[in-house]
Amino acid sequence: MTKQIILETHNISKYFHEPLTVQVLKDINVSINKGEFVSIVGKSGCGKSTLLYILSTMDTDFEGELFIDQMSMKGKSEAELARVRNEQIGFVFQFHYLLNEFSVLKNVMLPGLKLNKYTKEEVEHRAIEKLKILGIEHLALKSANHISGGEKQRVAIARALINDPNIIMGDEPTGNLDKKNGELVFHIFEELTKEFNQTLLMVTHDEGFAKRTDRVIEMEDGKIINIDQYT
């Protein structure tokens, strides 16, 4: 089976100009294959989040080139990039970013409704399927701000899954959870790669979790210093 590259970068560099011009990313070259579970580790401030924002197309102010599913993101308009995020990328943040005005179910459905590929009923059905995978379908009709942190993070994962994205990115998705919930969420990620061949890219501070991923990208001072293949 030939490996299908989902995400690839060519010499990505990033500068911040305030207060002084500093280079926070230096010639980053990575490529991630379909079905891989990749983690990014490194000291605080080494540029992990910055890289993730670029890879997720939210930050477009960088040098170099980004390919998602073999397609260059260069010169794409804001609306086109939004479409790419909607269709191909799922994002899970450290802090559970849910829309408090909506129910759990509606939170999961929103990106699906935005994609407009399925009818509302189908999207709802799919959302319930995703909630089932994460074991929280009983929370579907609850208001998003009436559930626990661990539950919120699982809802966020369900939301990331709704459009069957090519890749799910997480910025320390377990960072704000206790040991037990962190383990639970990490376990879900492992399941997703194993059972659904889901591609995952995750920034983590937890050595233990990193070791359990297919590949660890180690960063220091804006550079990739090591790519370990554990398996």
Place this chain on the structure above:
Amino acid sequence: MYKLIASVSKSLLLARWKQTLVAAIGVTFSITMFITLLSFMAGLNDLLDGLIINHTAHVRLYKEIKPAQKQPINQSQQYKQDYNFVSSIKPKRERLEIQNNAAILKALQNDDRVLGIAPKLTAQIFYNVGAIDLTGVINGIDIEEENRLFFFNENVTEGNYLDLKNIPNSIILGKGVAQKMLANMGDVIRVTTSKGERVQLKVVGFFELGLQDVDNVQSYASIATTQKLLGVSNNYITDIQVKLKNIEIAPQLAKEYQQLFEVDAIDIQTANSQFETGSSIRTLISYTVGITLLIVAGFGIYNILNMMIYEKMDAIAILKATGFSGSDVHHIFITIALSIGIFGGLLGLIFGLGLSSIIDQIPFNTAALPTVKTYPINYNPKFYFIGIVFSIITTYLAGYLPSRKASKIDPVIIIRGK
């Protein structure tokens, strides 16, 4: 796609329903005032216009005694090339009569721009009160036509206007005249004509136009009575009042008739230009006040949307991170602004209707306006249409900048800021 945006807008709106309500109330208040003010002002305009327009000829043909415009010397071929100076020109001795009026009346009757015509005859007289004579004017009118075209009966406050026709030598006195003469219904009064003849007339009614100048001087009688009073033949008339189908063409028709019939003609617009100005200024004031109120409401919406966007930064960041574009976010907030505008505006229309119908019930009795019993209100649907359009436009403009700001929010900054 729009359904999704609408549903997101709705949720954001309902999550902050108190603020939203305050914003909507601002719009409601201004639209209510706008509608009420315009309806009331327009009612007032109608009333004042009605005072004049309904009771006045659109074109009045008359004969003015003035020096001839063409002097004989100018007609002469011999002196045509020269400048001829003629000094001390005096008017020729002639009567106020419109000559050949039968032909003019006939021509007017056949003109299909004309709704109707009422001939009239005015006579200077003196009302005799004991030893004192009060100057006055008697209008000899074609009672039925005068009523059909100029709503004569509306100003007859006492008595039946038809008695003028049915009772010979009868008169309807102006209210002011009647008061000065202490005349009651059925009394017989005496008047002196300009030629010195004394005539007795029976009072069959009173009229009140609401204009002191008129009510203190004028009276009405039939044409025949007036002709008898003046001792003139039965085809003597001094005025022809023309009512047109379209009042707008009055100035142009006045000119046309002036040339065609060789009489003087004045149109209603020229005769009453001061009323036109009053009306348009009242309208202008209402619009200005209404729009000012709306602008204030607009600032309210602007503030509330800005606040909402500030509070909803996180939500906007999530929406963007999960694939909503800047323009989607823009549409969401514009939808919120417009919903406030439409909801507040519609409520304003209802309250405006309510408030104006309440005003419509408030008694308004003034001696000057005998036919008016309550404050005048004009329920023109145009005001309601303008009201809702204005509220939508203002809220759109008020929502535009905040929405643009929301659409430009960089999710990375928000997510990092956590």
